[in-house]
Amino acid sequence: MPKKKSTFDKYTWIVTELIIGIAALGYGLFGIIDRPTITNYFFIILVSSGSILLLVAIVQIIMMRKKKIDKFCSKCGEKIKKADDYCPKCGEKIG
Numbered sequence: 001m002p003k004k005k006s007t008f009d010k011y012t013w014i015v016t017e018l019i020i021g022i023a024a025l026g027y028g029l030f031g032i033i034d035r036p037t038i039t040n041y042f043f044i045i046l047v048s049s050g051s052i053l054l055l056v057a058i059v060q061i062i063m064m065r066k067k068k069i070d071k072f073c074s075k076c077g078e079k080i081k082k083a084d085d086y087c088p089k090c091g092e093k094i095g
């Protein structure tokens, strides 16, 4: 199923973002703590980009979770509310 593969690819991408984000953030913070008297822009950039990567990954996880809750009609693909038993577009029963 091609749909399952794309979900796996997205998951792999999020995990990669998380790992790189944590690594950049950790290394950057370590660099700043190690040399607090020097303003090291390299480590500041590392911390900033690491934080942004983590934030992006978290937003993607939240969006994926939200997507999982939504149901779609197996017949026409229309988005279906949780409470609905029948598709509002084609009337297909939702099991």
Ligand SMILES: [Zn+2]
Pocket: 073, 074, 075, 076, 077, 078, 087, 088, 089, 090, 091, 092
């Ligand atoms: Zn339908």
